[in-house]
Amino acid sequence: MDTALDLFVACLPGLEPWCAREFAATGLVPADSVREQSGGLALRGDLHDAFALCLHLGTASHVLVRLAEFPCHHLAELRRRCDRIDWTRWLPRNARLEVRATTRRTKLYHSGAVAERVELALREQLGPAPEPATDGSAPLAILVRVEGETVTISCDAAGAPLHRQGWRLEGAKAPLREDLAHALVLASGWDPSMPFVDPFCGSGTLPIVAARIAAGRLPGEGRTFAVEQLCDFDAERAAALRGSVAAGHREVTVPIGAADRDAGAVAATRANAERADVAAALEVVEGNWRDAPGLVDPGAVGAVVSNPPFGKRVGDARLVNLWQSIGAVLGRLPEGWRLALLSADRRLALRTGLPLKTAFLTRHGGLGVRAMVRGAAVD
Numbered sequence: 597m598d599t600a601l602d603l604f605v606a607c608l609p610g611l612e613p614w615c616a617r618e619f620a621a622t623g624l625v626p627a628d629s630v631r632e633q634s635g636g637l638a639l640r641g642d643l644h645d646a647f648a649l650c651l652h653l654g655t656a657s658h659v660l661v662r663l664a665e666f667p668c669h670h671l672a673e674l675r676r677r678c679d680r681i682d683w684t685r686w687l688p689r690n691a692r693l694e695v696r697a698t699t700r701r702t703k704l705y706h707s708g709a710v711a712e713r714v715e716l717a718l719r720e721q722l723g724p725a726p727e728p729a730t731d732g733s734a735p736l737a738i739l740v741r742v743e744g745e746t747v748t749i750s751c752d753a754a755g756a757p758l759h760r761q762g763w764r765l766e767g768a769k770a771p772l773r774e775d776l777a778h779a780l781v782l783a784s785g786w787d788p789s790m791p792f793v794d795p796f797c798g799s800g801t802l803p804i805v806a807a808r809i810a811a812g813r814l815p816g817e818g819r820t821f822a823v824e825q826l827c828d829f830d831a832e833r834a835a836a837l838r839g840s841v842a843a844g845h846r847e848v849t850v851p852i853g854a855a856d857r858d859a860g861a862v863a864a865t866r867a868n869a870e871r872a873d874v875a876a877a878l879e880v881v882e883g884n885w886r887d888a889p890g891l892v893d894p895g896a897v898g899a900v901v902s903n904p905p906f907g908k909r910v911g912d913a914r915l916v917n918l919w920q921s922i923g924a925v926l927g928r929l930p931e932g933w934r935l936a937l938l939s940a941d942r943r944l945a946l947r948t949g950l951p952l953k954t955a956f957l958t959r960h961g962g963l964g965v966r967a968m969v970r971g972a973a974v975d
């Protein structure tokens with residue numbers, strides 16, 4: 597039986613090419629079957645592939661499994677068509693569900709009514725929902741999209757967004773999402789044989805992401821995924837995959853340095869690194885960014901990957917001075933060092949005087965932000 601389904605790997609806008617590169621490096625599903633689209637990657641795969649993608653991808657935010665797609669012109673037809681689909685093939689009896697609908701350019705514009713019709717059809721086949729969970733576990737998210745006269749119904753294979761990997765519980769000022777941090781690390785051109793430094797580490801997201809890559813740990817290792825609740829899911833195969841991933845863990849031998857002048861940020865970095873199982877790999881210093889381990893007396897060619905303060909006000913003199921000094925210090929690093937800096941303000945990044953190119957543009961904390969890199973493979 598052909599168990600292949602349409603899968604969609606969703607990511608932050610702007611991260612698609614980095615998600616595609618990360619995907620290609622996993623070798624999971626033939627890369628030529630993948631189409632890069634706005635907001636993510638479309639491909640064919642089964643439920644195990646959806647699970648493996650959740651486990652492997654650090655730049656993705658969700659993996660959607662398409663359960664049904666059909667033409668539809670009005671609400672009564674929506675219900676009739678949903679009744680004709682055998683939902684018990686995927687969804688367990690009495691499953692806790694959360695049905696969400698979005699509509700675009702359609703006569704079925706009332707998203708609440710669309711979600712209600714789908715939920716009624718699902719409940720009729722699956723039986724009543726149990727009492728709300730007391731263990732904090734999320735319901736299965738069923739996403740209904742109506743575009744024109746086409747209805748697409750998908751299940752979110754991830755559950756909680758993939759960037760919630762489980763270790764970044766302590767935040768400092770404006771912590772980066774793990775998926776954005778992962779994309780910045782990839783865009784820097786750093787590879788796990790090189791030293792890594794984040795001199796403005798905040799809660800430690802960037803150096804922890806790098807240390808986990810160097811340690812052979814996958815982004816999703818510390819959590820479970822909604823797809824594991826689906827009927828056709830092969831739990832034994834998934835356990836075998838988790839086992840082989842765990843067997844590939846290795847000791848981190850390259851220096852991974854971090855600094856922050858804020859004691860709370862340093863404590864958060866240490867606690868997060870502990871939870872991420874990479875505390876031993878990180879050297880974290882409380883102090884000025886210039887004293888970050890790896891920047892003082894740099895040895896082998898490495899990478900500086902960081903998210904220095906960029907403020908919200910354009911032209912803040914203190915920030916301009918800071919970015920100029922960053923440029924002066926990083927500009928003196930030996931030939932070959934990779935640099936990747938995240939900024940909301942391109943002009944601020946150019947104050948470094950470094951030949952930086954834009955690797956991607958995305959959103960962070962309600963702002964448009966830009967990854968500026970030197971020495972990396974940017975098309």
Ligand SMILES: C[S@@+](CC[C@H](N)C(=O)[O-])C[C@H]1O[C@@H](n2cnc3c(N)ncnc32)[C@H](O)[C@@H]1O
Pocket residue numbers: 767768769770771772773795796797798799800801802855856857858861883884885886902903904905906
């Ligand atoms: C935008 S935050 C970094 C957030 C971090 N990427 C994260 O995911 O949590 C910038 C950090 O730079 C630190 N910082 C600002 N000026 C500094 C300086 N002169 N030396 C060292 N750290 C500094 C701040 O304390 C703050 O934690």
